[in-house]
Amino acid sequence: MATTYAALLRGINVSGHRKVPMAELRSLLEGLGHRNVRTYLQSGNAVFTTDRTDASEDELTTELEDAVEERFGFRVDCLVRDAAYLRAVADACPFPAAELEGKQLHAVYCSAPVTPDRFAALDREAFLPEDFALGDRVLYLYVPDGLGRSRLGDAIARPAVTKGLVATGRNWNTVLKLVEMTEES
Structure with missing residues (x-):
């Protein structure tokens, strides 16, 4: 098969x-x-x-x-x-993806499970309104002004957080396009 x-x-x-x-x-x-x-x-x-x-x-x-x-x-x-x-990641998004621009929402795919202890040192309140949520080997990242201006995105990319992981992010438009392309085959 x-x-x-x-x-x-x-x-x-x-x-x-x-x-x-x-x-x-x-x-x-x-x-x-x-x-x-x-x-x-x-x-x-x-x-x-x-x-x-x-x-x-x-x-x-x-x-x-x-x-x-x-x-x-x-x-x-x-x-x-x-x-x-890929479909499961898109379907499990905890943010209102349909209401956001693609640049405001990202999926950071990871090589292993992402656990809360990796992010314990981050003061989430300090980054608001930016936010993140953990999924199955994915981190959902909400950045209302885009990733290029995101302080939270920078903090999450630090080696102390990503140590031992391969992590690669895609904006929500790309997430959805990859779902579509894999389901067409």
Whole structure:
């Protein structure tokens, strides 16, 4: 049985650094035996289908990270998540997503569960009206003025909070587009 996944690459094509052209990423994923490969934007979003029932998300992630390093000469942290997970993240959003602009809401996908103790040192009141909520390997981030101006986003990205995690964020428009793309396959 085939499964459709999204691959989320962290920190590529930012300010001309760590360039991974999307056509080459599609070719790389096809070379790994995946099909129906499509990319979205230039920021490291790919959707693919695989018939491999023996591979876990973690195994697919490691294969992709190794292949990117071999092809481009640098390692890129990646997360691979299936269509059902992406749908569940969108459906579980605790913020009024339909009422917000895409830039005001973000999903920060994480490689492991995010627990409240990681954020215990943050004074949430100091960041209001910005806020966050924890989900299944995801942090929902509400930033009414956008992420570029977010003090909470900066605080959450600090190594003390993200230590030991691969974390990569997507704005809500991208979250929904990836759900749509994985469900089309």
